[in-house]
Amino acid sequence: MMKRILSILAVAFIIVANMAVFAFAADTEGFKANHPARVVDEANIIPDGEEKEIQTLLDQISEKRKMDVIVLTVEDIGETPPVVYSGDYFEQHGYGYGENRDGIILFIAMNSRDIFVNSTGKGEKIITEEEGNLLIDTFYDDLVAGNYASACKTFATETDSLIKSFNLRAVFLAPISMIVGLIGSLGKVSGLKSKHETVRFKPKASNYQVEGSLNLITKTDDFLYNNISRAPIVIESRGSSSGGASYTSSSGTHFSGVGRKF
Secondary structure, three states: OHHHHHHHHHHHHHHHHHHHHHHHOOOOOOOOOOOOOOEEEOOOOOOHHHHHHHHHHHHHHHHHHOOEEEEEEEOOOOOOOHHHHHHHHHHHOOOOEOOOOEEEEEEEEOOOOEEEEEEEOOHHHHOOHHHHHHHHHHHHHHHHOOOHHHHHHHHHHHHHHHHHHHHHHHHHHHHHHHHHHHHHHHHHHHHHHHOOOOOOOOOOHHHHOOOOOOOOOOOOOOOOOOOOOOOOOOOOOOOEEEEEEEEEOOOOOEEEEEEEEO
16 A cells, blocks of 8 residues: 555656646747737836846746736826726737736836736736735835836746746646545545455454443533633735726636735
């Protein structure tokens, strides 16, 4: 039994290693040909030299993680909600990886002072409301201080870490599920085999007890004491969070994300 489990683990390890190499290799085939720039600074808030640096960083992350990660800044969005404006821009300009258009967008609107982290495809599984707010926390102070290039770089590196963690969980959980299933199957086989044994050792003394031969005359259940400790949990998020928002475009692409004012 143990030898079988070890053999299964060895095979699973090989599968995991091969999947990891495949999952994290750089790839441009899933993106649109003549891919548009991943930094679109319409508000002109990022210095030219640093814009090129951020562009290179986002290109590397997007190709390595197979997820379009972009930065979009604008002056004014009128009455359009950030999730709609950034989602339409993303879709209309051909961003996204693969059939599901996997992507994550940092959207900044200067006149309304909106920050919004939008996502679609696999990006929606990564940018949950909780993770999105924690992500914004990492670069919020730079935005407030007007350090827009620094904020965009932090967004890029932190998003890279989020995608990496998500991919690792996905790669390793699949073989683990397979191992659990196989071990469960072996357990069932062993159980069926054991039913054919006519004489077996019974480890519990109660198995040898004659029913009705033990009578307890007195039985009490005494409560002694309790001890309850309470500690406050403080969750701090800078800025005024607008919570989560979602949007489905006219073509059926679904977007969701979180944002706040700065």
